[in-house]
Amino acid sequence: MTPITSLLTHPGGAHKDEFLACSVLLALHPVPVIRREPTPADLADIATCVIDVGHSHDPARNNFDHHQLPKDHPPTCSLSLVLQHLGLYQDARQFCEWLEPAEWFDCRGPNDTARWLGIGRDTLAKLNSPIDITLLRRFAQTTRLEPGQPLWEMMRMIGEDLLTYVKSLRARLDVLAQTAVLWDLALPDGPAKILFLPRTDPLPDDPSQGLDRFIESRGLGATVIATVCPDRRSTGYGLSRHQDNPRLDFTRIAREADVHFAHARGFVAKTSATDIARLQQLLLRAGTPA
Known part of the structure; x- marks a missing residue:
């Protein structure tokens, strides 16, 4: 050449x-x-x-x-x-x-x-x-x-x-296609979809990279209301509203023993929980009207 x-x-x-x-x-x-x-x-x-x-x-x-x-x-x-x-x-x-x-x-x-x-x-x-x-x-x-x-x-x-x-x-979207899992949860105001990203070893420097792009590329932008992905600063997970969806308010779980951070505006929280059932429970409680 x-x-x-x-x-x-x-x-x-x-x-x-x-x-x-x-x-x-x-x-x-x-x-x-x-x-x-x-x-x-x-x-x-x-x-x-x-x-x-x-x-x-x-x-x-x-x-x-x-x-x-x-x-x-x-x-x-x-x-x-x-x-x-x-x-x-x-x-x-x-x-x-x-x-x-x-x-x-x-x-x-x-x-x-x-x-x-x-x-x-x-x-x-x-x-x-x-x-x-x-x-x-x-x-x-x-x-x-x-x-x-x-x-x-x-x-x-x-x-x-x-x-x-x-x-x-x-490359990141290709990885997400192989690892991301879609959860269906029954929130008090109706069914909801959550995108869950399990922890991998090694963990990417930014585990949340590409999540929004992946959701949109799969045509899920109107249905996914939150993402759960590994917290790079701990062994737990970060819970985030997708496109700031108001159906979840993470201030509602701020007092939970395994939640060490919940933003005052309710759009993100950090938890030490790693069990899927517990993570889903926290999401359900975040969706419970005050």
Whole structure:
């Protein structure tokens, strides 16, 4: 396989899509970034990755431009094309809520994007961050970035974090699919579903990672009212309301001998209990009207 020796993208104003597309690729290919118009030789050279310019989408030649796509094509930007090439696009669309709006903004502009989001255009400006503004402005001012330069290193870190997030969350969801258990409990106000995650060895650094994503991916967002997962600080479990469901109030179990913490707002509690019957009993008592 021919190694990539450089990333090439357009000069002038910089946008989020090519900035992030280059960042993702830098995480995999730590090479210089060049900002100029491509030549036919660049487009033909597999070792030169051409991004967001050149009017060619040809992954076999490492060309990732979207500007030649028809105007009624679903919003697709250069980052979309790179993620598709890496086999990560569907997971990124599922896990990164910002990706679809970024596609819309790049392909449809602020007016159509605001209408699609159901907000006023002025609201989009209120969501701008000085982080975005500075990174894109500094990127626009460059013609070449090399390893070791602060902006190049920052882009590589952004790409690494994005790839790590998508890949690790997919792996976590796969684990949850094998280990999570759905409980059906008869609360005083009706039946309820609780997602229980048994303790494993080794225990993840964040046992609750991905639980909300897993619930939504299984179509259980409207039915699961709470999660029970291992407490990383003890041998017990944490009890949490899902999406702050008001059917449970954990202040109702604050005085139980094996409950060592219950938040004053009632959305979370910690218990030393490990027996399933006892955990379910605590949930039932949290659902009992005061």
